[in-house]
Amino acid sequence: MQRSISIKKRAAKNGDLPRNTTTGTPSLMSAIVFCSIVSTFVNVILLIKVLLHTSSYPKLKTEEIIPDDRTNITRPPCIIFLHIPKVGGRTVNTFLKTLANSMGFRFQGIYSEKYTNATELSLTNTLTSGLFSTKLFEYNNVSKKCFKMTVLRDPIDRAISAFFYHDHKYPDDVDECLYNTHISNKTGHRLPKRNTCKYKSQYSNDMTRRLSGMNGTKWNSYLEDKYFSSSEPNIFDLREAKDNLENKFDAVCFLHYLASCVGKVRKPLFNFQQSIMSSADASSTIMTTNSKNRFRTKSRPKILDSDTMDRFRYLNSLDVELYHWSMEKFLYRDIHVMRQ
Numbered sequence: 001m002q003r004s005i006s007i008k009k010r011a012a013k014n015g016d017l018p019r020n021t022t023t024g025t026p027s028l029m030s031a032i033v034f035c036s037i038v039s040t041f042v043n044v045i046l047l048i049k050v051l052l053h054t055s056s057y058p059k060l061k062t063e064e065i066i067p068d069d070r071t072n073i074t075r076p077p078c079i080i081f082l083h084i085p086k087v088g089g090r091t092v093n094t095f096l097k098t099l100a101n102s103m104g105f106r107f108q109g110i111y112s113e114k115y116t117n118a119t120e121l122s123l124t125n126t127l128t129s130g131l132f133s134t135k136l137f138e139y140n141n142v143s144k145k146c147f148k149m150t151v152l153r154d155p156i157d158r159a160i161s162a163f164f165y166h167d168h169k170y171p172d173d174v175d176e177c178l179y180n181t182h183i184s185n186k187t188g189h190r191l192p193k194r195n196t197c198k199y200k201s202q203y204s205n206d207m208t209r210r211l212s213g214m215n216g217t218k219w220n221s222y223l224e225d226k227y228f229s230s231s232e233p234n235i236f237d238l239r240e241a242k243d244n245l246e247n248k249f250d251a252v253c254f255l256h257y258l259a260s261c262v263g264k265v266r267k268p269l270f271n272f273q274q275s276i277m278s279s280a281d282a283s284s285t286i287m288t289t290n291s292k293n294r295f296r297t298k299s300r301p302k303i304l305d306s307d308t309m310d311r312f313r314y315l316n317s318l319d320v321e322l323y324h325w326s327m328e329k330f331l332y333r334d335i336h337v338m339r340q
Contacts, residue, residue, distance in 0.1 A: 076269065078146040079105065080136070081129040084210055085202050086161040087153040088255045093129050095262075099269060100127035113222040133210040134244050135219035147269060149251035151261070152326055155207060155319035156312050162202040164300040171308065177203055178311045204315035208233040208322050211241035238318045242325060252330040260331070 081096055083089040097107055108122075110130020115121065118139035121128075123146060137143045164170070168177060177197035201209060201221075209217060214237040218224050233241075245252055250268065253261035304312075313320070 076145065076147040078123040078125065078142065079127045080143060080146045080148045081127070082134070082148065082150040082210065083129055083131050084150060084152070084207055085131060086158045086165060087151040088258065092151055096127055096129065099266065103269065110220055111222065115220050116223060118219045131221045132219050133217050134213035134248065135217070137248055138213065139219060148249045149253065149265060150249060151253045151255055152207060152323055153255040155316040155323050159203045159312050159316050160304070161300060162199070166198045167299070170301060170304070173197065174308055178315065205233045205318045208238050208241045208318045211244050212237040233318055238322060241322055245326060246329065252326060254327065254331055257331060
C-alpha cells in the first residue's frame with residue numbers, strides 16, 4: 001500500500017498524473033485557463049488606456065483638413081504671351097485661348113494702336129497677347145506676377161517670312177527693305193531709300209529688339225509708324241535679351257517644337273485644379289500638328305538668291321546668336337529631362 005502511494009506521488013511529480021485536488025494544488029489545465037484570463041484582463045486595461053488617451057486630442061473640422069498638394073498651388077493672376085511676328089502666333093493664341101477659357105480668363109489682344117498706356121493696362125484675370133516688347137514688364141507692376149511666355153523661331157526663316165507676309169515683291173523691294181536704297185529706273189544706280197518699306201524693323205534682329213526692350217522702341221509696336229525704323233540692336237541689347245529670357249519668362253518655346261511647349265505651359269497653370277486638364281487636352285493636338293508647311297507664308301518663294309540670303313543673315317546676326325543660345329538653354333535641357 002505504501003509502495004503504490006509512493007509511485008503515484010512520483011508520477012504526479014513527473015507530470016504523468018494530475019496532482020491531488022483535495023490539497024489545493026492546481027492542475028495543468030487550471031493553470032492554462034488562469035493565464036488566459038489574466039492575459040485578456042491585461043489587454044482590456046491597455047485598450048481602455050488607449051481610448052482614454054486618444055479622446056484627449058481635439059477633433060478636426062472638415063474645412064481644417066489639409067488639401068492635396070495639387071489643390072494648394074497658387075494660380076497666376078494673368079497670362080502674358082509676348083508675340084514676336086511670324087512665330088506661329090495664331091496657332092499659339094488658339095491654344096492659349098482654350099486654356100484661358102478653362103481658367104475663366106478673358107482674351108486681350110494688343111494688336112492695334114488703341115492701347116497707349118501700359119501702366120493703366122488691365123491684366124488681372126486676362127490672357128494678354130500682342131506685338132509688344134519687354135518694356136511692358138517695366139511699366140506695369142501687375143505683369144511681374146503673370147505667367148509670361150514667348151515663342152522663338154529660326155531668325156532667318158522668320159525674317160524672310162515677315163518680308164513676304166507684308167506683300168513685298170521679290171526682288172523689287174529687296175534693296176529698299178534690306179539695303180536702305182532703291183534702284184533708279186532710269187540709270188539703274190542705287191539711290192537713297194524712299195521710305196516705302198513697311199514694318200522694316202521686323203526683318204532685322206526683331207527678336208533681340210523686342211526681348212531686350214531696347215531704347216527707341218515702344219512697348220506696343222502698333223504705336224510706331226509702320227514705316228518707322230528704330231535704331232538697330234547692339235551686343236548690349238543681346239545681353240539684355242538673354243537675361244530677360246532667363247529671368248522674366250516662365251516658358252520659352254520654339255515654333256517647330258511646339259509639342260514640347262504644351263507641358264511647359266499647361267503644367268504650372270493647371271496643376272492647381274485637376275478637373276480642367278481634360279478640357280484642355282483637345283488643344284494639345286493644335287500644338288503638335290506643326291508641320292513646316294503649316295507655317296509657310298503663301299506668297300513666299302521656295303528659293304532666294306545667295307546675295308539676298310547673305311543679307312538676311314547679316315541683318316539678323318544677333319538674333320541667330322540669341323536663338324542658338326536659347327535652344328541650348330531651354331530646348332535641349334527640356335529634351336534631356338523628358339528622356340530621363
